[in-house]
Amino acid sequence: MGRxxxxxxxxxxxxxxxxxxxxxLLVDYIQEKGHGSWRRLPKLAGLNRCGKSCRLRWxxxxxxxxxxxRFTDDEEKLIIHLHSLLGNKWSSIATKLPGRTDNEIKxxxxxxxxxxLLGMGIDPVTHRPRTDLSLLAGxxxxxxxxxxxxxxxxxxxxxxxxxLRLQADAAKFQLLQxxxxxxxxxxxxxxxxAPSMDNLMALLAASNGGxxxxxxxxxxxxxxxxxxxxxxxxxxxxxxxxxxxxxxxxGMFDGLGSMDGLSSxxxxxxxxxxxxxxxxxxxxxxxxxxxxxxxxxNNGGGGVLFExxxxxxxxxxxxxxxxxxxxxxxxxxxxxxxxMSWLNSSDL
DNA sequence: AACCGAAGCAACCGCCCACGA
DNA sequence: ATCGTGGGCGGTTGCTTCGGT
Numbered sequence: 001m002g003r004x005x006x007x008x009x010x011x012x013x014x015x016x017x018x019x020x021x022x023x024x025l026l027v028d029y030i031q032e033k034g035h036g037s038w039r040r041l042p043k044l045a046g047l048n049r050c051g052k053s054c055r056l057r058w059x060x061x062x063x064x065x066x067x068x069x070r071f072t073d074d075e076e077k078l079i080i081h082l083h084s085l086l087g088n089k090w091s092s093i094a095t096k097l098p099g100r101t102d103n104e105i106k107x108x109x110x111x112x113x114x115x116x117l118l119g120m121g122i123d124p125v126t127h128r129p130r131t132d133l134s135l136l137a138g139x140x141x142x143x144x145x146x147x148x149x150x151x152x153x154x155x156x157x158x159x160x161x162x163x164l165r166l167q168a169d170a171a172k173f174q175l176l177q178x179x180x181x182x183x184x185x186x187x188x189x190x191x192x193x194a195p196s197m198d199n200l201m202a203l204l205a206a207s208n209g210g211x212x213x214x215x216x217x218x219x220x221x222x223x224x225x226x227x228x229x230x231x232x233x234x235x236x237x238x239x240x241x242x243x244x245x246x247x248x249x250x251g252m253f254d255g256l257g258s259m260d261g262l263s264s265x266x267x268x269x270x271x272x273x274x275x276x277x278x279x280x281x282x283x284x285x286x287x288x289x290x291x292x293x294x295x296x297x298n299n300g301g302g303g304v305l306f307e308x309x310x311x312x313x314x315x316x317x318x319x320x321x322x323x324x325x326x327x328x329x330x331x332x333x334x335x336x337x338x339x340m341s342w343l344n345s346s347d348l
Numbered sequence: 349a350a351c352c353g354a355a356g357c358a359a360c361c362g363c364c365c366a367c368g369a
Numbered sequence: 370a371t372c373g374t375g376g377g378c379g380g381t382t383g384c385t386t387c388g389g390t
Contacts, residue, residue: 015360017384039375055376056359091378103358106379111356 014048018057022047026054027062060103067099071108079105080113084127 014022029045035058036044038051047054060066071079075097082093090102090109097105109124117124 017358037375052361052376053359059377060358088379102378107357110380115355 013050013053015053018061022049023057023062026058030058030062056103060101063101065099066101071100071112075100076113079109080117080127083109083113083124 025045025047029041033044035041035055038055041047041051041054042049045054049057078097079093082096086092088106090106094100094102094105114124117127121129123129
């Protein structure tokens with residue numbers, strides 16, 4: 001049926017910021033008589049406002065039990081946790097944070113926490129690792145956060161620490177998956193022996209090294225469950241790529257991380273050990289989804305944190321790009337790849 | 349010092365639901 | 370069963386402040 005706003009027809013009702021005088025009128029009236037009917041309150045209190053505006057002003061700002069000021073770390077973590085459980089049920093979340101209003105929490109979420117999660121590569125809606133291209137930009141923050149959490153514990157316990165670790169691991173795995181697919185698709189078509197899954201496992205395990213313990217097990221399980229078909233059919237990165245292909249992915253990323261002086265035809269290898277010069281101008285047609293990809297993405301067992309995205313990875317779109325144009329564009333892939341310092345050998 | 353864009357936040361808008369007549 | 374009202378909620382807007390150039 002619908003309903004007209006409470007202030008419709010009330011010509012001349014004031015809107016906008018409240019003055020101290022209005023605040024005093026409202027507070028005095030409510031403290032003396034209670035708010036009663038919000039619709040009638042403005043007239044009774046001598047305010048030229050609609051009842052709804054009075055209610056909002058009272059509940060969000062004037063109520064005596066409101067706690068103002070910065071959110072504490074514990075409050076922050078609690079909000080994130082509750083949001084992961086309740087979604088945008090701000091009023092429900094607010095009931096768990098004494099002195100905080102739903103509006104305040106909502107604003108804090110939209111202005112701080114949402115960006116924070118995005119920066120960490122976590123989808124603020126699903127609280128899972130993001131699967132879009134901007135994942136790249138967020139990974140350093142995600143990993144840093146995971147690393148930081150590995151240090152001093154927080155008062156709210158280990159739930160968020162473990163979640164962050166897992167999400168960081170999952171995001172790293174996704175990034176590797178996508179990068180390898182993108183590069184191998186765009187690279188020379190010379191077939192090569194299948195890479196060893198053990199090599200990738202070792203690579204990922206090494207990427208965990210020192211930062212935090214425990215999650216390597218999850219990652220290994222993840223890989224075993226996925227049976228990533230794409231890896232089993234991995235073509236050579238270049239004709240000069242080592243037979244073991246994936247063994248040198250670390251060196252390959254080294255090159256990507258310092259590619260300021262790239263020519264138009266090559267991703268300069270890091271020389272020596274890796275020696276991978278990936279020709280990327282000849283962009284291959286998009287690689288069709290293989291059975292293993294689907295299986296990997298749909299495999300929700302074991303608490304896998306991946307979203308079930310048909311696109312399968314952040315890099316599906318990348319496969320059809322002219323990589324060098326993108327990479328050499330300021331603010332484009334070049335910038336993104338420069339942010340991928342975490343992929344350098346110190347980490348891998 | 350002036351300008352501009354980004355960030356933060358208070359307040360508004362519109363939809364929805366519960367409840368009573 | 371239907372309708373009107375009151376109130377709550379989430380989303381959005383727009384003003385203010387801040388920081389960078």
